[in-house]
Amino acid sequence: MSLSTVVELNLSLAVSVAATGWQTALNRGPSIKLRGLDCLADRPAVVSMVERNARVKTFGYAFPDPRAEAKPTVQQKGGATTPGAAAGIPTAPPTGATRMRPPSDVIKLVDRLYYVLQPPLETLINAESLNCPFDPFPYQLEGIAFLYPRHAAMLADEMGLGKTMQAITTIRLLLCAAELRRVLLICPKPLVSNWKREFGMWAPEVPLVVVEGDRVKRRWQWELPAAPVTIANYELLMRDRDIVCDPALQFDLVVLDEAQRIKNRNSTTSQVVREIHRRRSWAITGTPVENSPDDLVGIFEFVAPGYLRREMQPRRLAVAVGDHVLRRTKDMVLTDLPPKLFRDAQLNLTSSQSESYRMAEDAGVLRLSDMGREATIQHVFELVLRLKQICNFDPVSGESSKLERLVADLEEVTASGKKAIVFSQWVETLLELKRRLAGFQPLEYHGRIPTRQRDMVIERFRNDPGCSVMLMSYGAGSVGLNLQFASYVFLFDRWWNPAVEDQAINRAHRIGSAGPVTVSRFLTVSTIEERIDQVLEQKREMFDVIFAPSQRAQPSGLTQAEIFGLFNLRSPSGRLGHVA
């Protein structure tokens, strides 16, 4: 209310006048007093909240665009030069999500993020138009995701799971990403043609150089700068040591197939491969440990020099290699693979075989006993080989209980239109089998068959319905060959190391097998073969300790002491080398 406002009040008072002496006062108006009331308070306090637009802190990382990198040497199939060209790109994105993870030895955040941010492999394969002849199995994609980011890796899948395909596809992806420009693949000589064939199937656009021919030609091949992938065999590596170990020759990646070849770090092969100048080192093997954990240490001298030590206990080894080794077995990943049926044949020697065997054993053991401390591993070994050969064929009469059984089985195999592979460790045994099995028209694949003829032998075995039987040596045929069209495998005699036997069996029992593979292992009872088998069975635990306990054990070979023990003899100098 304003202070200047005047309010008029109508005071209607009833007044009567009485005659008194002071009536004059009645004619005066009433006296009204005004008192002001201050309504104003103090100015209210104000609290201001200023909203500062503080800049959000960010971190940025840039990655090279592989499409901007020149890739003149990698031509796309069909003449297209740009991966991801319209032709061949499917109209729907892939649905799988196999992601790669950074290895533990990648330290820098930007490098780790590079791998974390890569698309799923299904997307990569689709985007790069990498037309694969078959869709990779999920576990194979996991294998590729394992290899891709690793500079030191060992792919140790069981035989038959497609290690070759996983390595080739990873190389292909890394070439497309311009992360690799020069790759050296080293394999045993008999497997060179197999790798060429597999590259033709899984990476047809990648040019290959196979090192072969005379020294002048080989030098030229080694030094070809534009070759993305060079394939060489171990034997040539020795001869070309001065070229391949020249610091001027740099490889982005060196892949060792059948890497157990360098398990002995003192071997010349191991020394040469370790001298090759390289950024990445991958080892591929189905038998990372054949005899002892030292095998693994030896291979790692190439994969990650100095990372493992010989004195490390198996459990510590297992932890150390955990991020560098990937091993899967068929039981783990191929639930749909046809079964592998073992049908062990425990056979009695024929009477003449038995007589020859006893005579040889008695004479041999007597000789070793007489030699005393002069007896060496070679002397025992000779006796073992002699007895094993008698288990195959009697040297006097030529009788063979194994052959009798084999003939009966092969008649059944051929009658059903199936194919069979017969393995032996001796070429002489294979030649004898060829003579005695002439009715089956068997093919041969062993060390005396020239390398240039071996591919033709395989092709004929694959395609000729009249060729049902292949006689094969463990040495020549146990690794790298794809013989999944064979339904039967016969191990006419047993190898020292069941890991090698497994490799032989898995030539037939692998991806692509149309049906079950039946494996017949011939073992003559109460002989050296049975004793060796018992010793090897006792050694299956070591592999379990290093790798997954759920996996089937990979037994090792025999030590010197164990070989002496076959005849109840004591090794003169304790634990020595292994026989594999």
Place this chain on the structure above:
Amino acid sequence: MSDSALKSLSAIGFLTVIEHQEHGLFGGYLVLNRGGRPLEFHCTAPVKPNRAQEILYGPTLADYLYGEQIGPAMVENAKIRPEIICTDVEPLLATQAGKQSQLVLIYDPDKQDEPSSQEDSQRQWHRRDAGSHSWPRPPHTQLAEFTLAGHRLVVPQSRTASVGQLTSALAGFADTIELSEPFQRIRDAIEEAQQMGS
């Protein structure tokens, strides 16, 4: 953004935000080439609104934090300016990404109710998918919607090129990569960076 720019897409951006129970919001921005390979990645330090911001911004807090703070900080720092930036968080649509970039919201209805891998592992990370905000949002009334490769896509109508142009431009990418997949890469990368930093 011109028609020719859309037709010749060479890169595409993916923008998202995830929330850490303890640290707050982390933004992530990934630029991919046509093959889905990473070209650039940006992420933010954790952002946590204070009480005053919660009161003052009220229902517009999400738009403010995502669209004015986190989103622009990353997009502006990127060297590559893709023509299309996809997000799976609706308030990021308010990001001022410049005239040449079109923001597209990708709904992935099949996965909205699924916990992310981060939630599975630690229960500390939470996806901020479209429709999963803890703050009230003002309704977007001017949105255009279309479908591509099984995804429901939404763009602000006021800024949009024609839906037809966007569809044809995105179709090339959608043939190669699953459109909601890169967001998982961003979440994994943020978690990796956070682990390395902690």
